[in-house]
Amino acid sequence: MTARIIRVLIAKAGLDGHDRGAKVVARALRDAGMEVIYTGLHQTPEQVVAAATQEDADAIGLSVLSGAHRYLFSRIRELLKACGMDDVLLFGGGIIPREDVSFLQEIGVRGIFTPGATTGEIVDFVRREVGTRRRESL
């Protein structure tokens, strides 16, 4: 009862109906003992950040298969910053061309998982990253 359980928000934003990947990742994190809040499809970045706030998420995982990853990740990062939620781990995956990966890393997306990534890698990544950023007191 006194253990801290990692809470991850898995989100799908914009005009993108493909959520198989998001569900696979959600399931893997669940099986790794985390609490996964799934937002459902077609969310705006504002909805994603509001959900992360209310749910006190340690991490946000965004799945993008629509090609809008540059905009969506940037906007979410921006909103997190505006809310003082820089400490929330932002990661994601989907169909993301190699040349965009460095752009996303630069704006603060800590992990990008493209086709071929294993669920084990993602679980390890979340554990490692959230583990090191123990919630600072507000």
Place this chain on the structure above:
Amino acid sequence: MSLAQRVLKGDARAAARLISMAEDGDPAARSEMESLYPHTGRSYIVGVTGPPGSGKSTLVDRLTERLRLERKKVGIIAVDPSSPFTGGAILADRIRMQRHGTDEGVFIRSMASRGQLGGLSYGTYDAVQVLDAFGCEIILLETVGVGQDEVDIVRTADSVLVLAVPGLGDSVQVLKAGILEIADILVVGKADLEGADQVERDLRGLQEIKGGEPQEWLLPVLKVEGLSGVGVAELLRAIEEHKEYMSRSREGEARKRQRLEAHLERLLAETLMGQALEILRRSGKWDDAVARLGRRECAPHKLVEELAGHVLSSPSSR
């Protein structure tokens, strides 16, 4: 500024963090919760319970829509099950409510049941208090999908809505003890589906064959179509009426007292149990008792008597 002070000022992040800390059993949460306590007791708590997939989240979404027209500040706590094997959970009640996600007058929090079997989680009680102090006028508390026996909600909510849907059994099901008994309002969900009228008739029939003293509160049975929102206004009116009834009746008084007692009892049991186990483990009595039990030297009831006697006479329990 402390977290509690920030919650009282309406800071959503602080409220969210305090809920997590309380639910994780973080010792720092305790003093914050203590300073919030005098500011609680203002919210009206409506419990929503029913089988998995019966439309609880959709109903909560619809109720919220109406309540926002009246500009009421709404708190939502939605519980989903934790895995008994890994402790992990998928919390997906938000999906049905996301349109309220960016409305500052609505605070939605998903919680995992974390091993509790009554339909709620330990953290739910604290979350209700945080949202109460946060200024939510009404808190909609959605349980995990329940079967027949998960009735903790009645010890937490002021009004309990039980959802029934077509297709889950015949008229004998509604005779059984348990979940239907705790309803203040019975809701026939998915009323647009075939069989809804039969469910309504069965539930009303249940009222007619009820013996005993005539009840002051006649359990309403209301049909609601979650998808279209038909029936939601009537349901809100029934909730208002029940609220009014609870505020003036002896039953309302008694229920309030029962709830306080149940809460206190639960905390006391937790604290005493923790202390007792510590005393027994430290003195070696615990391991010794388990071994004797395994060798069939002593029956469990007899052993527990001994153990309880040891705890009560131990100097550290005074």
